[in-house]
Amino acid sequence: MTMHLYSYFRSSASYRVRIALNLKGLTYETVPVHLLNQGGEQFLPEFSTLNPQSQVPVLEEDGHHLTQSLAILEYLEERFPTPALLPADPLQRARVRQLALEIACDIHPLNNLRVLRYLKRDLEIAEAQKNAWIAHWIKLGFAALEQQLAAGTADMQRGRFCVGDTPGLADCCLIPQIFNARRFEVDMTPYPTLVSIEQACEALDAFRLAAPGAQPDAA
Numbered sequence: 649m650t651m652h653l654y655s656y657f658r659s660s661a662s663y664r665v666r667i668a669l670n671l672k673g674l675t676y677e678t679v680p681v682h683l684l685n686q687g688g689e690q691f692l693p694e695f696s697t698l699n700p701q702s703q704v705p706v707l708e709e710d711g712h713h714l715t716q717s718l719a720i721l722e723y724l725e726e727r728f729p730t731p732a733l734l735p736a737d738p739l740q741r742a743r744v745r746q747l748a749l750e751i752a753c754d755i756h757p758l759n760n761l762r763v764l765r766y767l768k769r770d771l772e773i774a775e776a777q778k779n780a781w782i783a784h785w786i787k788l789g790f791a792a793l794e795q796q797l798a799a800g801t802a803d804m805q806r807g808r809f810c811v812g813d814t815p816g817l818a819d820c821c822l823i824p825q826i827f828n829a830r831r832f833e834v835d836m837t838p839y840p841t842l843v844s845i846e847q848a849c850e851a852l853d854a855f856r857l858a859a860p861g862a863q864p865d866a867a
């Protein structure tokens with residue numbers, strides 16, 4: 649049965665899932681949810697009944713609707729173990745999750761659409777301040793990631809990708825976050841290791857086909 653991914657082309661949480669589906673060679677159909685049109689299609693009842701958080705992505709399989717991109721990635725990993733997005737070794741697995749969570753919990757949510765909307769509409773901050781806010785959290789997070797990934801550690805085996813020489817769950821999170829950084833004109837020069845991982849990922853169809861510009865709903 650074909651899976652359906654409720655997705656918005658520029659949503660980085662959706663982008664994570666698209667990469668994982670592609671890496672695992674799974675077929676799916678995109679159900680576009682435009683986060684801006686009609687005041688945000690995520691708030692329409694037909695969508696918010698699927699996800700009461702009114703956020704994409706939602707993955708539908710056999711009538712089951714899953715939300716939260718990292719839960720979806722873990723589900724895909726358990727249901728379709730090959731190729732693996734997590735290393736076999738428990739310590740390495742924890743390292744991959746550590747990197748993924750740094751992005752998904754400590755960078756991305758601060759720059760989410762509804763947070764930016766609240767800053768603009770309710771707290772009435774200026775566009776320049778909003779952009780400074782976005783850049784601030786990305787730079788803070790990327791500096792820490794760069795430090796960890798550049799050095800590696802005895803128990804975090806660096807390779808061409810975040811951990812090792814095959815793309816995994818951390819790369820699924822990193823690449824969309826770099827896309828966001830570039831979209832908001834964050835200078836990537838201080839993060840050469842992140843850029844080298846980006847280049848390794850961009851060489852793969854799974855990443856290229858998941859990119860916002862390649863989506864059916866790309867504006």
Ligand SMILES: N[C@@H](CCC(=O)N[C@@H](CS)C(=O)NCC(=O)O)C(=O)O
Binds near residue numbers: 659715
């Ligand atoms: N923690 C959630 C975050 C999902 C999320 O932030 N989705 C954004 C797009 S990237 C969204 O739908 N935003 C709608 C809004 O802010 O109104 C996940 O990883 O799935």
